Amino acid sequence: MEVPIAAMTFAHPVNVMSLASWQPKSKRSHISPATTAHRNLQTRLAHHHHATPASLPMAICNTVDKVINRFIDLPEQRPTVDPRRVLSGNFAPVDELPPTSCHVIRGSIPSCLAGGVYIRNGPNPQHRLPRRTHHLFDGSKVADVPILSLQKPSVMHDFAITERYAIFPESQLIVNPMDMVMRGSSLVGLDRTMVPRIGVLPRYAKDESDMRWFKVPVFNMLHTTNAWEEADGEEIVLVAPNNLSIEHMLGNMELMRARVDMVRINLCTGDVSCTALSPESLEFGVIHQGYVGRKNRYGYFGVSGPLPKIKGIRKLDFDLVGSGDCTVGRRDFGLGCFAGEPFFVPDNIDGYGNEDSGYVVCYTHEEDTGQSWFVVMDAKSPELDIVAEVQLPSRIPYGFHGLFVKQAELLAQQ
Numbered sequence: 001m002e003v004p005i006a007a008m009t010f011a012h013p014v015n016v017m018s019l020a021s022w023q024p025k026s027k028r029s030h031i032s033p034a035t036t037a038h039r040n041l042q043t044r045l046a047h048h049h050h051a052t053p054a055s056l057p058m059a060i061c062n063t064v065d066k067v068i069n070r071f072i073d074l075p076e077q078r079p080t081v082d083p084r085r086v087l088s089g090n091f092a093p094v095d096e097l098p099p100t101s102c103h104v105i106r107g108s109i110p111s112c113l114a115g116g117v118y119i120r121n122g123p124n125p126q127h128r129l130p131r132r133t134h135h136l137f138d139g140s141k142v143a144d145v146p147i148l149s150l151q152k153p154s155v156m157h158d159f160a161i162t163e164r165y166a167i168f169p170e171s172q173l174i175v176n177p178m179d180m181v182m183r184g185s186s187l188v189g190l191d192r193t194m195v196p197r198i199g200v201l202p203r204y205a206k207d208e209s210d211m212r213w214f215k216v217p218v219f220n221m222l223h224t225t226n227a228w229e230e231a232d233g234e235e236i237v238l239v240a241p242n243n244l245s246i247e248h249m250l251g252n253m254e255l256m257r258a259r260v261d262m263v264r265i266n267l268c269t270g271d272v273s274c275t276a277l278s279p280e281s282l283e284f285g286v287i288h289q290g291y292v293g294r295k296n297r298y299g300y301f302g303v304s305g306p307l308p309k310i311k312g313i314r315k316l317d318f319d320l321v322g323s324g325d326c327t328v329g330r331r332d333f334g335l336g337c338f339a340g341e342p343f344f345v346p347d348n349i350d351g352y353g354n355e356d357s358g359y360v361v362c363y364t365h366e367e368d369t370g371q372s373w374f375v376v377m378d379a380k381s382p383e384l385d386i387v388a389e390v391q392l393p394s395r396i397p398y399g400f401h402g403l404f405v406k407q408a409e410l411l412a413q414q
């Protein structure tokens with residue numbers, strides 16, 4: 001089998017694996033550079049790899065950053081922003097690859113993946129080690145829509161949608177540009193006095209005056225997994241990893257712990273409840289993309305390895321909420337082997353009961369040998385059986401978010 005792949009270097013580089021040259025009789029794969037055709041595909045990748053024009057506040061921040069970078073030698077770096085530490089090991093940049101053949105060393109690529117492209121973004125800078133600070137989450141993200149009813153300028157990294165509403169999280173992570181400039185402190189800080197809230201805004205509202213905020217104590221969400229409406233639209237249900245120790249994102253990310261919660265908000269009574277779905281530390285949850293904004297049953301999450309690396313995958317059944325542990329599928333990659341966010345690719349079997357018919361895919365990396373693989377797992381099997389494994393000719397740096405674009409979707413972009 002032939003599988004093209006490429007390592008790209010953007011501000012947040014994207015590793016692209018194309019399964020365009022699918023040849024079932026051959027056990028070869030090959031890797032090729034990605035093209036700009038992928039730029040229109042990044043709904044999931046957008047919040048780590050964004051190309052919109054900078055707003056005025058962002059332009060000011062960038063200018064201040066350049067001045068500081070140009071004229072000031074900073075004192076000793078904090079570990080989380082020291083580029084020599086943050087961009088080391090398998091977080092270090094890699095060069096682009098020309099088209100390269102590689103082996104499918106185990107199983108075979110399922111037909112629903114044939115002709116598609118797997119894209120994964122990561123923290124590497126476009127250029128070699130930056131002189132100044134570099135946090136793993138640094139990038140060129142720009143908020144396009146200001147939300148003025150926040151208690152403070154909160155870090156809003158992701159949001160959810162239902163059929164009629166957009167759902168915004170307001171966490172205890174706040175932005176302090178003046179503190180950074182005047183006192184040299186971090187741009188992002190923690191305000192423990194704030195009670196996290198969730199904002200619910202009708203999707204077609206002209207402005208945010210219709211936003212309703214609901215307090216959800218100790219719910220610090222960075223990424224959403226899914227949200228939907230129940231009880232004829234009276235209730236909003238949100239599934240998301242809740243960062244229980246979000247302060248460590250600023251100091252020692254390895255200590256971050258995330259618990260997948262189901263939050264229920266009654267729009268009539270204002271009642272809010274929050275129920276844990278798993279005892280493990282899980283992040284980077286994905287679902288069948290056809291269920292975004294609609295009630296769904298299954299989610300696939302990375303197991304903190306520690307974060308942002310993940311050491312395995314857990315499949316949760318949301319219908320088991322209240323049981324204490326909704327885990328119905330699990331795979332651990334083994335000692336010293338880690339991955340980034342998984343992605344679920346359906347196998348085109350539609351209809352009730354088939355939400356989990358398909359495959360969970362991701363890159364894995366073994367730290368002792370430096371070897372990386374593209375792994376395809378059967379999402380229906382309790383042990384998330386590996387049905388295909390492609391040995392890659394280059395180390396693939398750890399990343400955050402993944403996206404698989406099917407052949408039909410690629411063709412529709414052209």
Ligand SMILES: [Fe+2]
Pocket residue numbers: 047048157223400401
């Ligand atoms: Fe993210």
